[in-house]
Amino acid sequence: MVRPRGELFRITMFFAVVFLAVTFSFSFSNWGSIFRHSNTYELHAFFEEIGNLRIGSPVKLSGVVVGKVEKISLNSDYQAEVLFRIKNEVKIPSDSSIKVVTQGIIGGNYLSLTPGVSEQALRSHATIERSHSAFIMENFINKAISEFGSKGSNK
């Protein structure tokens, strides 16, 4: 028979462990980032092609993760509008450019920032004007084949 005091202690300990597990899961998921918007700022970019870029894909600068993609939508000019958040401590020069890069041969896509030389930093809700779309292997192969084919037929 379990003694009542021991019972209460064991129930408390059990729920304390459950609380720790729930806190761990929520703080290490991007759920936590919803409540942590104060540490980040928002930027936009428009692309002709984003490939496999997803919500949650990282934004990197010199290979270091500095933020992540939060929203992807289509604008009236049929361009992909990507909204991403950058850590407050990272200041991006206003003439920086951004491109969609593929991680390895089978990896997912991510955004890569190339910093410019301007001394003025981008503010929250600003748009990065210089953007380079994703490199799609199929498009490249199709273009190469058609060009090669047309050269061959000219001979």
Place this chain on the structure above:
Amino acid sequence: MMNIIKYINFTISTLTAAPSSWKLFLKTLGRQLVLLGSDSLWLIVIAAVFTGMVFSIQAFLSLDKFGAGISLGEYLPITMYRELGPIIAGLVYTGRSGSFVATEIAAMKSNGQIDCMDIMGMNLIPNIILPRFLAVILTFPGLVMIFNVVGIIVCFFMAKFHYHFPTVGFFENLKYVIDYKLELTMTVSKAIVFSFAIASCSTYHGFYAKINAEGVGKAATAAVVWATFSMLVLDFVITGLLA
């Protein structure tokens, strides 16, 4: 068909029952929380440790063929949260605690305790069934969360000490891996739905057990079989709805 109506009726009357004596109700609930929750903790942790280790090795074998072995830390947490956590914790919990609930109620019935309470005018469902039902619902989702977290920590140690991967930023990287819409919604909704399935199956089969030694054994078997079956079907339904 009649059994399904009886089962639905039993579950609804359990969920709508109000305890007559709060003192007795809380005492039974406290005892059940210990027996079903903290006493199952070690089994859930052991299941999570070994599942995490085996799955790390298996996942690495497949990923390494494509040169993506380093993605182990991204692959395992997703599998843990979406599928392995709820279903393995559910099967282990059904075998340990679901069968316990069914056997305890069936044994009370075959000993004549339930008849005595009935003659004394005690309301059976709020005093016997409801605390056990609630104890399952309160403990199981928590155990699923513990299973997931232990699984991820084991994966971290496997990556660090067995495969010698650079694990700097392993936990920081989870932010890009665990998407709240898919992983957390899936694990929480599965845990809650499974807890209702386990609670209703085990209390129902215990309460309607035959009054003999065989009846007790059959009640435990039926509780485990039906809870497992309903969990597997519900798993497919929830995955289909949320994916």
